[in-house]
Structure formats: C-alpha cells, structure tokens
Amino acid sequence: MSNLGRREFLRIAGVAAAGAAAVRYAPGAPVLAQTPLTLRIMWWGSKNRHDRTIKVLEMYQAAHPGIKFTYEFTGFNDYWTRLATQAAGGNLPDIIQQDYARLVEWEGNRLMVPLDDFVKDGTIDLSRVPKVSIDGGRVNGKLYAINLGNNSQSILLDTDAFKRAGVPLPDQKWTWQDFEQIALAFRQKLGIFGAGYEFSDQQVWKSLYIARGQWVFSRDGRSLAVTDDGPFVEHLKMLLRMQKAEAIPSLQQEISEYHSNIEAQPIVQGKAAMSYQWSNQAVAEAAAAGKGRNYKLVHLPRPKGGKPSNYLKPSQFFSITSHSKHPKEAAAVIDYFTNSIEANRVLLAERGVPIAPKIQEALKPLLQPVELETIRYVARVQTDSSPLPPPDPEAFAAFQNNVFNPLVIGPVLLGKISPEEGAKVLRVEGNRVLAQKS
Amino acid sequence: MITNQFRTARPETGRRERRRVRLGEHHLAGYLFIAPWLIGFFAFTFIPIAASLVLAFTNYNILSPLPHWIGVRNFERMFSHDPRYWVSVRQTFYFAFTSVPLKLAFALALAMLMTAPRRLVGVYRAAYYLPSIVGANVAVAVMWRQIFGTDGVVNAVLAAAGLPAHTSWLGNPATAVWTVIALAVWEFGSPMLIFLAGLKQIPAELYEAAAIDGAGVLARFTRVTFPLLTPIIFFNFVVQMIFGFTVFTSAFIISNGTGSPLDTLLFYPLYLYQKGFRDFEMGYAAAMAWVLLVVVALLTALIFKSSRYWVFYAQEEA
Numbered sequence: 105m106s107n108l109g110r111r112e113f114l115r116i117a118g119v120a121a122a123g124a125a126a127v128r129y130a131p132g133a134p135v136l137a138q139t140p141l142t143l144r145i146m147w148w149g150s151k152n153r154h155d156r157t158i159k160v161l162e163m164y165q166a167a168h169p170g171i172k173f174t175y176e177f178t179g180f181n182d183y184w185t186r187l188a189t190q191a192a193g194g195n196l197p198d199i200i201q202q203d204y205a206r207l208v209e210w211e212g213n214r215l216m217v218p219l220d221d222f223v224k225d226g227t228i229d230l231s232r233v234p235k236v237s238i239d240g241g242r243v244n245g246k247l248y249a250i251n252l253g254n255n256s257q258s259i260l261l262d263t264d265a266f267k268r269a270g271v272p273l274p275d276q277k278w279t280w281q282d283f284e285q286i287a288l289a290f291r292q293k294l295g296i297f298g299a300g301y302e303f304s305d306q307q308v309w310k311s312l313y314i315a316r317g318q319w320v321f322s323r324d325g326r327s328l329a330v331t332d333d334g335p336f337v338e339h340l341k342m343l344l345r346m347q348k349a350e351a352i353p354s355l356q357q358e359i360s361e362y363h364s365n366i367e368a369q370p371i372v373q374g375k376a377a378m379s380y381q382w383s384n385q386a387v388a389e390a391a392a393a394g395k396g397r398n399y400k401l402v403h404l405p406r407p408k409g410g411k412p413s414n415y416l417k418p419s420q421f422f423s424i425t426s427h428s429k430h431p432k433e434a435a436a437v438i439d440y441f442t443n444s445i446e447a448n449r450v451l452l453a454e455r456g457v458p459i460a461p462k463i464q465e466a467l468k469p470l471l472q473p474v475e476l477e478t479i480r481y482v483a484r485v486q487t488d489s490s491p492l493p494p495p496d497p498e499a500f501a502a503f504q505n506n507v508f509n510p511l512v513i514g515p516v517l518l519g520k521i522s523p524e525e526g527a528k529v530l531r532v533e534g535n536r537v538l539a540q541k542s
Numbered sequence: 543m544i545t546n547q548f549r550t551a552r553p554e555t556g557r558r559e560r561r562r563v564r565l566g567e568h569h570l571a572g573y574l575f576i577a578p579w580l581i582g583f584f585a586f587t588f589i590p591i592a593a594s595l596v597l598a599f600t601n602y603n604i605l606s607p608l609p610h611w612i613g614v615r616n617f618e619r620m621f622s623h624d625p626r627y628w629v630s631v632r633q634t635f636y637f638a639f640t641s642v643p644l645k646l647a648f649a650l651a652l653a654m655l656m657t658a659p660r661r662l663v664g665v666y667r668a669a670y671y672l673p674s675i676v677g678a679n680v681a682v683a684v685m686w687r688q689i690f691g692t693d694g695v696v697n698a699v700l701a702a703a704g705l706p707a708h709t710s711w712l713g714n715p716a717t718a719v720w721t722v723i724a725l726a727v728w729e730f731g732s733p734m735l736i737f738l739a740g741l742k743q744i745p746a747e748l749y750e751a752a753a754i755d756g757a758g759v760l761a762r763f764t765r766v767t768f769p770l771l772t773p774i775i776f777f778n779f780v781v782q783m784i785f786g787f788t789v790f791t792s793a794f795i796i797s798n799g800t801g802s803p804l805d806t807l808l809f810y811p812l813y814l815y816q817k818g819f820r821d822f823e824m825g826y827a828a829a830m831a832w833v834l835l836v837v838v839a840l841l842t843a844l845i846f847k848s849s850r851y852w853v854f855y856a857q858e859e860a
Contacts, residue, residue: 185819360713
C-alpha cells in the first residue's frame with residue numbers, strides 16, 4: 105500500500121513538474137513574425153511506410169520553417185476507429201490518408217473540403233497527370249482526394265520456386281483452372297502450398313463478377329445486384345478442393361497462424377509459391393522475405409473466356425478535412441507528396457505507383473527489382489483491365505464483417521455448410537444488412 | 543454508565559459541527575480535496591453513462607454530427623433481427639459458466655495446498671498469484687496465441703508425448719473457446735488469495751474434533767472446510783461471474799478482433815466493441831451495453847437470492 109502510494113505520488117509529482125516546465129517555457133519563447141503553424145497529419149500502414157513518411161515530413165519541415173507537423177499513424181483497422189472518434193470530437197487532423205471505400209461516406213458527412221480550387225490555383229499541380237488517375241478521388245463531380253498511387257490486385261509469383269518445380273510461369277490471361285492446376289503441382293512436386301491465404305477475400309468475390317462485366321452491388325448500394333450464385337459457388341468449391349489437397353492452407357490454419365503481419369505469410373516463409381495482394385503490398389512482402397529471392401507479378405486469374413478480373417484502383421488518397429484551419433498550407437503538403445522528386449526518392453512508390461509521370465520516370469533508376477516490377481505490372485494492367493467499379497456502398501464494412509466473413513466464408517470453409525447454402529446466406533443476410541444502413 | 547456519558551457528550555459535538563457548516567470554513571478544504579474525484583466521476587463516469595443511456599435509443603454513426611432518435615428499434619433489432627447477437631450471448635454464457643467454476647475449483651485446490659506449512663510457501667503463493675497481476679492484458683493474450691499456435695508449446699509437448707499434435711487449437715471451432723477458458727482459469731490468483739484468507743479463519747479445533755470422530759480427508763472437506771468456506775465461495779463466485787461476463791481482451795487478441803473461428807470467440811463485449819468501434823453503430827452498441835448491465839445485475843441478484851440456501855454464516859448459529 106505504501107509502495108503504491110509512493111508510486112502514485114511520484115507520478116503526480118512528475119506531471120506537476122512537466123506542467124510547471126511548460127508554463128515556464130511558453131511565455132519565454134520568442135514570438136517570431138511567423139510562428140510556425142502546426143499541421144496535423146495521420147495515415148495507416150506498415151512500419152516501412154511510417155519511417156518513410158516521417159522522413160518526408162521532416163524534409164518538408166526543414167525546407168519550410170513556417171510549418172510544423174504533428175503526426176499519428178496506426179494499422180488499417182485502428183485507423184478508422186481513431187478517426188471516427190476524432191470526427192465526433194470535432195478535432196480531425198488537417199490531412200488524412202483516405203480510402204476509396206470510405207470516400208462516399210465521408211463526403212456524405214461533409215468531413216472533407218473540395219480541392220478543386222487548390223488545383224486551379226496551382227497549389228496542387230496535377231498538370232500532365234492522366235485523368236484516370238485523378239477521377240477516383242471525385243465524389244459528385246468534386247475532387248475530395250488526391251490519389252497517392254495506383255494499385256491493382258495481383259498474384260506474386262516466387263519465380264525460384266517455379267524453376268525448382270519445373271512449372272512454367274503463367275501468363276496474364278490465365279484462368280482459375282490454371283491457378284488450381286499450378287497450385288496442386290507445387291504440393292505434388294515440392295511439398296509446399298501452391299498459394300497462401302486470402303483467396304476467400306471479398307475482393308476476390310467482387311472480381312469474380314467484374315470479370316463477367318457485373319458490379320456486385322446495386323446503384324444505391326442498398327442491395328446485391330448479382331443474382332447468379334454460380335460463379336461464387338464454383339469458386340468456393342475450388343477452394344474446398346484446394347484446401348483438401350493442401351494446395352492452399354486451410355481456414356483453420358489461416359486463423360491460427362495469420363496475425364495480419366506480413367512475416368506470417370506463407371510465401372514470405374517459403375511455404376508457398378504464390379500469394380494474393382494489392383500490387384503495392386508486394387514490396388513489403390518481398391522485403392519481409394529477404395534478399396536473394398526473385399518475384400514476378402501477374403494478373404488475378406479470370407474465368408475461362410472472361411474479361412480481366414483486374415482493375416486499376418487508387419491505392420489510397422490524401423484528403424483535407426473540414427476541421428482544418430489551414431487548408432491551403434495542407435494542400436501544399438499534398439503537392440509535395442505528389443510532385444516532389446526528392447520526397448518520392450524517400451517514399452519509393454510504397455503507397456502505389458505515383459500518379460505524376462515525371463515522378464515515375466525519376467524513380468526508375470532508384471528502385472529495387474520488386475518495386476520496379478510493381479511499376480511495370482501496373483502498366484501491364486493499364487492495358488488489360490476492367491473499368492474501375494463504383495466505390496463500395498456505405499454498409500460495405502458491416503456487410504463484410506457481419507455477413508461475408510462470419511456467416512459465409514467461415515462456415516463454408518470449415519465444412520459446416522455447403523457452398524450453395526453459403527451463397528444463399530450471402531444473398532439473404534447480405535441484402536438485409538445492406539438495406540439496414542440509414 | 544459509559545454509554546450514558548457518550549449520550550450526553552454527543553449533542554454538544556453535533557451542535558458545534560452544525561455551526562461550522564453554517565460558517566462554511568474547514569468544509570471547503572474537504573470539498574477541495576474531493577474535487578478531483580468528483581470532477582473525474584462526473585466527467586468520465588456519470589455523464590458518459592447517462593449519455594450512453596440516451597444513445598441506446600438513437601441511431602448514431604459517430605461520423606455524422608448528431609445521433610437521431612429511433613426509440614426502441616435498437617432493442618428490437620437485437621432481439622429479433624441479429625443472428626450474431628444471439629451467438630454472442632450463447633458464447634458468453636458458455637464461457638462464464640465453464641470458466642468460473644473451473645477457476646474457483648482450481649483456486650480452492652491450490653489455496654488448500656498453500657495452507658500447509660511448507661518451506662518456501664511464500665514463494666509458491668507469490669508464484670501462483672503472479673498470473674493474476676500480469677494476466678488479462680494484451681501481452682499475455684499474444685503469448686497465449688503463441689502457446690496454442692500450430693508450432694506452439696502445447697503441440698510440441700503433445701508431440702513429445704507421442705500424442706497426436708493437433709494442427710490448430712485456435713482455428714478449430716471445437717477447441718478455440720477452450721484456449722480462452724484456459725487463459726481465464728490460469729488467472730486464478732486473486733480468488734486463491736481470498737480462499738487462503740478464508741481457510742485461515744477456520745478454527746483448527748474443528749479439524750481436530752473431526753479427526754477424533756474418525757472423519758477422513760474427504761469428510762473433513764465436505765463437512766468442515768466447505769460449509770465454513772461458503773461465504774468466501776459466494777463472494778468469489780459473484781466477483782468472478784461479473785468478470786466472466788465482461789471478458790474482452792483475451793478474445794479480442796486471440797481472434798484478431800474477429801471472434802473467429804465460426805464466431806466461437808464472439809463474446810458479448812467483443813461484439814459490442816465491433817458494433818461500436820468497427821461498424822460505428824454507437825447507438826446499437828450502447829443499447830447492447832445496457833442489456834449486458836441488466837443481465838449481469840439480474841444474475842447477481844439471483845446468486846444473492848440463492849445464497850440463503852447454500853451459504854452458511856457461523857454467526858447464525860451462535
């Protein structure tokens with residue numbers, strides 16, 4: 105008890121001393137003509153991204169003594185929780201990293217400011233940036249977000265494993281049947297998984313229909329638009345076959361091993377020859393796997409005779425929130441990320457392929473093989489892809505977290521219900537959740 | 543005589559105090575001293591609780607500026623349109639009603655071992671209490687994930703013993719919930735300490751008398767130890783039950799926040815968290831919180847009511 109008391113006392117004393125120090129220094133600080141104004145900025149990502157982003161912010165600060173940054177960063181899931189509470193408290197950061205899936209919701213709640221004026225007056229220079237790379241950031245005709253890099257779904261191939269197994273590399277028009285055969289070959293020839301987790305991801309589900317020229321959600325986002333369960337059932341059956349043959353890890357293994365950290369990925373550990381991810385994430389995966397390994401990126405498989413499963417997507421954006429008191433200064437920072445060659449020498453396309461052509465050119469000689477491969481890959485997808493689908497509906501997160509994963513994918517892949525039943529649950533429960541959101 | 547003195551003395555001090563109240567001196571210091579607590583209580587406990595009661599009747603996505611009133615629709619939805627809600631209720635009851643008895647049995651057994659006057663018994667007590675100090679935090683839950691992982695200690699031990707080494711304790715819906723129950727049972731330290739104190743209260747004469755009457759170990763436990771310990775068991779049971787219904791950290795970390803596999807780890811507080819902070823349905827989450835409060839209060843009342851049938855207070859007979 106006395107011990108606790110002492111500790112408590114020390115803590116209080118410490119806080120008091122810090123407070124006193126703050127009071128003492130604040131008035132003493134010289135009031136310059138331009139007291140640095142503080143911009144708050146927040147992003148999500150991996151450790152790799154945090155280090156690079158912080159370095160760029162420090163460079164900007166050094167070049168602009170009038171600007172000071174305070175920043176926060178987290179992983180993807182905590183990010184939205186933290187932002188939402190800040191939004192409720194009325195103190196959002198000036199600049200936030202924004203996601204394609206959340207744009208509509210954020211615009212609906214008037215939490216972002218339109219950037220068109222800053223583009224017009226040249227604060228953000230988007231001249232020579234192709235229209236397709238800008239338009240993803242528009243909602244109802246207004247530009248709310250600047251694309252930080254382009255992205256597409258991809259399969260990362262460990263080319264050394266392919267060589268060892270004597271399996272030829274697939275070409276970009278490969279089908280899901282090819283995928284299954286190739287994955288099985290790795291189990292038979294090398295005794296490893298053909299591919300890792302994530303083929304039951306809802307992104308893949310969406311792509312099954314994109315390859316058939318359909319968008320899974322209705323225009324108003326309040327119901328499912330696809331009525332044909334066939335492609336989804338077929339896909340689930342394939343995953344069950346592959347699980348059984350140990351061509352991919354089972355869902356059981358995935359739950360117990362996959363901690364959402366990249367080091368646990370089978371391809372990183374050499375336990376699989378292929379993996380599914382967004383193309384910019386391949387860089388982090390290859391980095392985690394270590395030097396001396398060789399990779400290639402290839403399109404997501406498509407159905408036989410189908411259109412491309414891929415589309416080109418803004419990996420993420422920067423937006424300025426409506427709580428910002430210095431939107432113009434914030435816009436200048438976004439321009440630095442978009443157009444500064446020295447900043448991009450640090451960022452190195454980790455957020456996706458930069459949208460400004462001059463930056464892409466400037467980066468090429470600096471890049472590691474995998475980073476270079478992502479740039480080339482995105483260029484390949486540009487020539488062979490389906491159009492960018494509309495943003496996800498407002499209830500998408502609820503749909504994914506309360507229906508798609510727990511009621512469909514889990515029960516089907518753990519063998520509790522059949523793929524046909526799973527597809528039915530998805531339609532019934534999915535429509536209910538989508539309609540519920542007000 | 544003595545009581546009389548007190549009776550005559552009392553009114554005087556009382557009058558003196560009343561005068562001070564009127565003057566308002568010396569009480570001011572008192573109010574100042576409790577002000578931090580009062581401010582803290584109102585700002586961080588009372589007002590949020592009151593706010594959550596209001597929010598329970600609204601639809602509030604924290605991004606939008608204002609919640610809007612929807613009456614009892616949240617409760618309707620909870621009870622009749624939300625299959626995962628009932629899964630979370632079922633799993634929470636399952637967890638509480640398996641982990642609490644197991645934990646108490648463990649704590650009692652260990653406490654009885656600890657009462658024996660052995661060398662180093664202090665060290666043992668400290669060692670067994672340790673998990674309760676470090677327990678129920680993120681680091682322990684992360685460690686638990688490792689222990690029950692495919693390449694974890696549990697499988698290694700099983701393999702060494704020549705038993706089938708299960709592939710995945712955490713991924714299998716039949717075993718996942720038991721890893722969390724095991725974690726809860728492992729944190730038996732504080733009920734154990736309370737049992738220890740209770741055991742020390744039982745007079746040694748009773749055991750001696752029982753031994754002379756020829757009672758064996760089992761009879762001594764069922765006829766002496768257990769009945770005299772029921773007030774302590776009752777206390778531990780109530781406290782642990784409340785903990786059991788509010789389990790969160792372990793399930794959150796072990797299932798990566800999802801409650802998988804097959805929602806077997808979707809305990810009520812975890813689902814509540816998902817609704818509030820992942821799906822941003824604050825009104826619904828607040829409604830869930832109030833239902834939890836009522837259910838736990840009812841259960842506690844029920845345990846209190848039942849106590850007169852099985853809890854034995856020595857004073858009653860004296």
